[in-house]
Amino acid sequence: MYGCVETNREGGGEPSVEMANQEDRDLDQVVVDASAWVMTECREFVKRTFTFLPAKELNTCARVCKVWQREAHRILSRRQDLNWVSELKSCHTTNEKTTHPLGFFGHYFQKTTQSIGPIPKFALMFTEYSKGLDYRSIPGQKKKKSEDNGPQKSQEVVDYFKSLLPQDCVLLSLMTPGIVVPKDSLSTKPGMESEGEGGATCALFPNIPGVRINLLPISPKLLQGGYKEELWQRWLEAGISPNDTQCVLLFGWGFISGVQQAAAELQRLFQEKARKNPVIAGGIVNRLLSKGLCSKSEESSGVIGVTFSGPNVKAISVILNEQVRTRSEAKTAIARLKEANLPVRPKFSLGFMFACAGRGQHFYEEDNVESEEFHKLFPDTPLFGFFGGGEIGCYNLTAGRDIEGLLLSNTAHAYTTIMCLLTFDPS
Numbered sequence: 001m002y003g004c005v006e007t008n009r010e011g012g013g014e015p016s017v018e019m020a021n022q023e024d025r026d027l028d029q030v031v032v033d034a035s036a037w038v039m040t041e042c043r044e045f046v047k048r049t050f051t052f053l054p055a056k057e058l059n060t061c062a063r064v065c066k067v068w069q070r071e072a073h074r075i076l077s078r079r080q081d082l083n084w085v086s087e088l089k090s091c092h093t094t095n096e097k098t099t100h101p102l103g104f105f106g107h108y109f110q111k112t113t114q115s116i117g118p119i120p121k122f123a124l125m126f127t128e129y130s131k132g133l134d135y136r137s138i139p140g141q142k143k144k145k146s147e148d149n150g151p152q153k154s155q156e157v158v159d160y161f162k163s164l165l166p167q168d169c170v171l172l173s174l175m176t177p178g179i180v181v182p183k184d185s186l187s188t189k190p191g192m193e194s195e196g197e198g199g200a201t202c203a204l205f206p207n208i209p210g211v212r213i214n215l216l217p218i219s220p221k222l223l224q225g226g227y228k229e230e231l232w233q234r235w236l237e238a239g240i241s242p243n244d245t246q247c248v249l250l251f252g253w254g255f256i257s258g259v260q261q262a263a264a265e266l267q268r269l270f271q272e273k274a275r276k277n278p279v280i281a282g283g284i285v286n287r288l289l290s291k292g293l294c295s296k297s298e299e300s301s302g303v304i305g306v307t308f309s310g311p312n313v314k315a316i317s318v319i320l321n322e323q324v325r326t327r328s329e330a331k332t333a334i335a336r337l338k339e340a341n342l343p344v345r346p347k348f349s350l351g352f353m354f355a356c357a358g359r360g361q362h363f364y365e366e367d368n369v370e371s372e373e374f375h376k377l378f379p380d381t382p383l384f385g386f387f388g389g390g391e392i393g394c395y396n397l398t399a400g401r402d403i404e405g406l407l408l409s410n411t412a413h414a415y416t417t418i419m420c421l422l423t424f425d426p427s
Helices: 017-040 043-050 055-061 066-078 103-115 132-136 154-163 228-237 256-273 296-300 327-339 369-377
Strands: 083-088 120-127 170-175 178-181 192-194 199-206 212-217 245-253 279-285 303-309 313-320 349-356 383-388 417-424
Touching: 043 066, 055 066, 055 103, 083 103, 083 178, 103 132, 103 154, 103 199, 120 178, 120 383, 132 154, 154 170, 178 199, 178 349, 192 369, 228 256, 245 256, 245 313, 245 417, 256 279, 256 303, 279 313, 279 349, 279 383, 279 417, 303 313, 313 327, 327 369, 327 417, 349 369, 369 383, 369 417
Parallel strands: 120 170, 245 279, 349 383
Antiparallel strands: 083 199, 120 199, 178 192, 178 383, 212 303, 245 303, 313 417, 349 417
16 A cells, blocks of 8 residues: 555554544544533633623524523623714715715614624614615715615615614614714714714613613504503503603604693603603604504604613703803703712713704804713713704603602793703612
8 A cells, every 4th residue: 555554463563544543533532522611611711702702693602502502691681781873974074985885874883783792672763864875975975876775765774774683672763853972982073963964873772670661652542631541551561660660752753742742641641640750851853764663543643752661760851941052051051960969870871962953053153062061071971862843851850759749840842952861770
């Protein structure tokens, strides 16, 4: 045999090629067995390795074996911080380009959902864009028709973003005249506002112990003074205690009277049933972009809500009325949120800003006045919101405390800004 060493069977000579190969195979098997043990049974190794993986990769690892599944679920259950995506057209130069079918925001959204640690369970998006072309266009750049690929219609855009999220994650997308984006996002400077220049922001909420976030469809019956008992019963059947509801965000499109009536009826409902006054805040948007989140009848009411409830939720709000016209006056009004001394922790708190489209840069003759003053007081708290055609909210610094004989507050406003602070403390 060419190239082989024959074995001296009687004299005990050199081992044969077959024996040498067998020893190599045995050694390889030992190495494989040791590697398999380290990868599947050495809990410390698995734990250390998995802590560096994003949620999407951990979900894949959880399908390998029971050890990996337990460790992946343990790590994911402890990841409870808030994440977000933001983009403003004003932050890009005419030389910047992206090949993503939904422009820079689509690129940031995809990158974020692939790399974040916790699993999003609820996503709240405010956007100045409607169609796919709005996301792709950049001021100063001419768009060729051949480049108009990807999602086109508004529902196709929503479906695309939904496909990047877990199947059980709820996405509420609203088109607004202007937006407020948080600091330290992938593409923006701290505390920026856009009043029609083009932009989008999306808050990604994970599961947080003691915190429940739910859609609140509004029936036309509620706007007619009825439906309160039915709504209360639906809350209870869904396992939500209205007594623990600390904040309700209301968004209306079409006529402002609908969201005003909904706010008033909800306030009466909470005071009659729970003897408390949770924060109710929101405003008028251009359109509801997410379809199919509620029945056609509920959608026809022109109002939808989001509730934040649970023992670990605290919420307060202030109003900057038409008399607040300077930076110093805005600072004084927003400072009342700080004076309430809520336990604000990084990654477990956020703010909402709902402003009249008549305020902003032209009102103060300065950019980003109200959002900047908020971030001076709460530097580690992201601020989301929009400019709209009417505001819902009031001074409410009760932080969920029961108050006997609490008087109803007027929640419908114009030419104002509502600032709302929420904290989620899982400790």
